[in-house]
Amino acid sequence: MKTMIVSVAILTCATVLLAFAFRRLDTEPFTPPKGCVFRTVMGEESSAHHDVYKTPENVQRSVELGLQWIVEAQQANGGWGAGSHQRQDIMNPHAVQADPATTAMVAMALLRSGTTWSDGTYADNLKRALEYLLTAVETAPENSSNITQLTGTQIQTKLGSNIDVILTCQFLSNIQPHLKDQALLLKRVRDAQETCVKKIERAQEANGSMAGSGWAGVLQSSLATNALEAAEVDGVAVHRQVLERARKFQKGNYDPKTGAVNTDLGAGVVLYSITGSARASAKEARKVEEEVERAKRKGILAPSARPTTENLEKIGFAPDDALQYATAYEVYQSAKVEAQRDDVMSGFGNNGGEEFISYLQTGESMIINKDESWQQWYDNMSGRLLKIQNKDGSWNGHHCITSPVFCTATCLLILAVNNDIEQLMEIGAR
Numbered sequence: 001m002k003t004m005i006v007s008v009a010i011l012t013c014a015t016v017l018l019a020f021a022f023r024r025l026d027t028e029p030f031t032p033p034k035g036c037v038f039r040t041v042m043g044e045e046s047s048a049h050h051d052v053y054k055t056p057e058n059v060q061r062s063v064e065l066g067l068q069w070i071v072e073a074q075q076a077n078g079g080w081g082a083g084s085h086q087r088q089d090i091m092n093p094h095a096v097q098a099d100p101a102t103t104a105m106v107a108m109a110l111l112r113s114g115t116t117w118s119d120g121t122y123a124d125n126l127k128r129a130l131e132y133l134l135t136a137v138e139t140a141p142e143n144s145s146n147i148t149q150l151t152g153t154q155i156q157t158k159l160g161s162n163i164d165v166i167l168t169c170q171f172l173s174n175i176q177p178h179l180k181d182q183a184l185l186l187k188r189v190r191d192a193q194e195t196c197v198k199k200i201e202r203a204q205e206a207n208g209s210m211a212g213s214g215w216a217g218v219l220q221s222s223l224a225t226n227a228l229e230a231a232e233v234d235g236v237a238v239h240r241q242v243l244e245r246a247r248k249f250q251k252g253n254y255d256p257k258t259g260a261v262n263t264d265l266g267a268g269v270v271l272y273s274i275t276g277s278a279r280a281s282a283k284e285a286r287k288v289e290e291e292v293e294r295a296k297r298k299g300i301l302a303p304s305a306r307p308t309t310e311n312l313e314k315i316g317f318a319p320d321d322a323l324q325y326a327t328a329y330e331v332y333q334s335a336k337v338e339a340q341r342d343d344v345m346s347g348f349g350n351n352g353g354e355e356f357i358s359y360l361q362t363g364e365s366m367i368i369n370k371d372e373s374w375q376q377w378y379d380n381m382s383g384r385l386l387k388i389q390n391k392d393g394s395w396n397g398h399h400c401i402t403s404p405v406f407c408t409a410t411c412l413l414i415l416a417v418n419n420d421i422e423q424l425m426e427i428g429a430r
Contacts, residue, residue, distance in 0.1 A: 058386055059382055059386070059415055062385070062386050062389055062415060063113055063412060063415050063416060065389070065392075065393030066389070066393050066394065066395070066408050066411065066412050066415075067109075067110070067113055067121075067122065067393075067412065068393055069392055069393035069394045069408060070106055070109070070393075070394070070405065070408050070409060070412070071110075071122050071125045073093035073094065073404075073405050074106075074125055074128065074129070075093075075094065075098045077098055077132055078098075078103075078128030078129050078131055078132035079098025079099065079100070079102075079103040079129065079132040079133075080093065080098055080099075080102045080103045080106045080129075080405045080409075081093065081096040081097050081098040081099050081102055081103075081153075081403075081405065082096065082099060082101070082102040082153055082154040082155050082401065082403035082405055082406045084096070084097075084152055084153060084154065093404065093405050096403075097150065098132070099148060099150050099153050099155065099156075099164060100132075100133055100136045100147055100148050100164035100165070100167070100168050101153070101155040101156070101159075101163045101164040101166075101167045101168070101406075102153075102155060102403065102405055102406050102409070103129050103132055103133060103168075104133060104164075104167035104168045104170065104171040105167055105406055105409040105410060105413070106129065106405065106409040107126060107129040107130065107133070107171050107175070108167075108170065108171050108174055108409070108413060109408075109409040109410075109412035109413050109416070110122050110125065110126050110129070111126070111171075111174050111175060111178070112174075112412070112413055112416040112417070112419050112420055113412055113416045113419070114416075114419065116178040117130070117175065117178045117179055117182070118178070126175075130175065130189075133168050133171065133172070133192075134188060134189070134192050136148055136164075136168065137165075137168065137192040137195050137196060138192065138195075140195075140199075144199065145161075145162050145165070145199050145202055145203040145211065146161065146162050146164055146165050146199065146203075147164055147165045147168060147196070147199070148164045150164075154401050154402065154403050154406070155401065155403075155406060158401050159219050159220040159223070159357075159401075160210055160211075160219075160220030160221075161211075162199070162200070162203045162210055162211065162220065162224075163220050163223070165196050165199045165200060165203075166196075166200060166210070166220065166223050166224045166227050167223065167227075168192075168196055169193060169196035169197060169200060169227040169228075169230075169231060170223070170226060170227040170230055172189050172190075172192055172193040172196065173193060173227070173230040173231055173233075173234050174230070175189065176189060176190070176193075176234060190234075190236075193231060193234065193236055194236055194237075196227070196231075197227075197228065197231050197236050197237075197238060200224050200227060200228060201228075201238075201239055201242045204224070204242055204245065204246065206245075207245070207249055208221070208245035208246045208247070208248050208249030209221045209249050210224050219357055219358070219361075221246065221249060222361060223357075224246060225243070225246040225247060226364075228242065228243050228246060229243070233426065247284075284325050284329070285329045285369050286368065286369040286370060287325065288307045288312065288325045288326070288329040289307065289329070289369070289370075291312070291315060291317075292305065292307045292311065292312075292315070295311075295314075295315040300314065300315055301314065301315065307325075307326055307329045308326055309322045309326040310322075312325055312326055356395075356407055356410040356411055356414070357410055359381055359414055360410055360413055360414050360417070362377065363377055363378065363381065363414060363417050364417065364424055367417065367420075367421055367424040367425060368424050368425065370425055378417070378418065381414060382414075382415055385411050385414060385415060389411070390404075393408075394407075394408045395407040395408045395410075395411045396408075
């Protein structure tokens with residue numbers, strides 16, 4: 001991910017946030033409570049006090065166990081696999097075929113957890129994963145929308161047929177800051193990223209969604225928006241109309257005035273659609289908040305003024321932009337709250353990989369928006385995840401995306417999100 005050049009003040013704030021997120025809540029070693037996982041996971045019991053299970057030691061131990069399990073699941077070709085949609089019962093990570101989408105998720109989890117291309121316990125694992133993904137991009141047909149001939153994977157069936165190129169594009173963005181002294185490799189990564197962007201743009205539908213939607217295709221479209229935003233920050237040429245269509249589609253799934261949620265591409269599950277709305281509107285919502293606060297300090301707006309269309313026009317937004325940004329602000333503020341309601345998070349009363357992705361989307365959107373309430377979200381979510389981690393260090397889903405590799409990678413990305421505070425805030429600043 002991109003290195004953010006920030007002032008001492010922002011660095012200090014990030015440090016304070018980090019310290020708060022990992023404040024010690026007890027000193028006892030963590031023992032997952034006994035009981036039915038379907039009661040402790042996402043909804044049958046309130047999450048209000050789940051944060052008591054999280055201490056700095058517990059979170060670190062949980063991450064370390066997850067990393068140990070997942071690196072042992074790497075295959076000889078450098079990749080990881082989620083397995084076939086037709087065989088969701090297979091939990092042995094070496095009994096399935098490697099795929100780019102799952103490999104990219106694991107590689108991003110390694111990065112966020114502290115491994116780099118040249119340093120860290122799992123640097124060799126990361127290098128092998130990078131080579132696997134670069135080869136997949138470089139050998140894909142030029143006019144195709146994806147980077148693999150593999151079909152019918154759990155991730156493709158549930159998220160969408162083009163999810164492999166989307167997640168790979170995001171990973172290639174994330175790893176670039178770690179390759180500054182590797183000129184030839186960095187060029188290869190940049191070329192591959194540009195190829196992925198073109199494929200994502202080619203696969204976009206007229207309404208801004210991604211072609212080949214799976215069971216929860218709204219998540220594929222949301223992840224595509226994330227990948228394009230990150231590529232744009234990297235300096236890759238992203239067509240503005242493509243990115244705007246993508247954001248508009250995501251935001252359009254939620255009406256903050258009525259609370260109506262469009263779940264047509266969200267498998268009828270409110271959580272999937274609403275977290276995409278929060279994520280897509282976070283960047284614009286942050287711009288609104290910063291501009292309004294600046295206007296208040298200058299005396300242009302009253303201290304109690306809200307970011308309405310009228311007030312945004314008053315401080316210099318063009319009429320069309322004022323409407324767009326005011327709407328984004330309302331979508332974000334309402335969607336982030338809705339996404340954290342217990343009844344929304346409960347889904348089916350248990351979790352699959354789609355739920356984990358949705359939780360990750362919520363947390364990242366809050367950090368992008370510099371929303372300090374992310375601390376509460378993190379306390380809650382880390383407590384939930386620690387309670388349901390398997391004894392071997394993995395996590396797995398209980399419906400849809402059951403893959404322990406994919407679910408473990410996503411949970412590690414959630415637990416280690418504080419390590420990317422600066423990078424995520426940079427996306428919001430651009």
